[in-house]
Amino acid sequence: GQQVMQIPQYQHVQEGEDFTTYCNSSTTLSNIQWYKQRPGGHPVFLIQLVKSGEVKKQKRLTFQFGEAKKNSSLHITATQTTDVGTYFCAGRTSGTYKYIFGTGTRLKVLA
Amino acid sequence: NAGVTQTPKFRVLKTGQSMTLLCAQDMNHEYMYWYRQDPGMGLRLIHYSVGEGTTAKGEVPDGYNVSRLKKQNFLLGLESAAPSQTSVYFCASSYVGQGSYEQYFGPGTRLTVT
Numbered sequence: 001g002q003q004v005m006q007i008p009q010y011q012h013v014q015e016g017e018d019f020t021t022y023c024n025s026s027t028t029l030s031n032i033q034w035y036k037q038r039p040g041g042h043p044v045f046l047i048q049l050v051k052s053g054e055v056k057k058q059k060r061l062t063f064q065f066g067e068a069k070k071n072s073s074l075h076i077t078a079t080q081t082t083d084v085g086t087y088f089c090a091g092r093t094s095g096t097y098k099y100i101f102g103t104g105t106r107l108k109v110l111a
Numbered sequence: 112n113a114g115v116t117q118t119p120k121f122r123v124l125k126t127g128q129s130m131t132l133l134c135a136q137d138m139n140h141e142y143m144y145w146y147r148q149d150p151g152m153g154l155r156l157i158h159y160s161v162g163e164g165t166t167a168k169g170e171v172p173d174g175y176n177v178s179r180l181k182k183q184n185f186l187l188g189l190e191s192a193a194p195s196q197t198s199v200y201f202c203a204s205s206y207v208g209q210g211s212y213e214q215y216f217g218p219g220t221r222l223t224v225t
Contacts, residue, residue, distance in 0.1 A: 043201070103152065
């Protein structure tokens, strides 16, 4: 079945450093979503990417969807302590209504 | 709007007991989902529904049943709880419009089975 892997599993950075998490799917995706979950909280939607090679930016966050629509990345520039949490990607394949979540990357930011 | 609410927030069950988790949304969303989250495992889809009266299996459906009798409610049942079902359960709903499937999550139910 469809699998979605994320690396790294954990990342500790100094405040002000950049951070990137990568998401890889075993199958071609129709679209991919990214979520952020703060410690003790629930996942919160960040963005959805649909087109091959798509790049979207939200302030310090840059999201990319690979040309083959099998991988994606989230890059945070100049991390802040408010960026702490776990970042998940979730991919959907064509013809289905369900999303398969990646294993997540837990980000810790050291002040 | 309350968004997505889940009842109860916490529950402790003994092995073999049954219970129902309730998810309610007031956003008139068509799609609803049940996930479980275990440490280091991310979110795994248990069951989902694309409309009132319809349900479908996700990645890990065994040991769970669901019902969607009303559009705003999605119930998750455990008929005979097992320690392996100790987890945090999240419900989510989404609106399908112009290709957007943004999922709105509830606060979660922390279930412990002893």
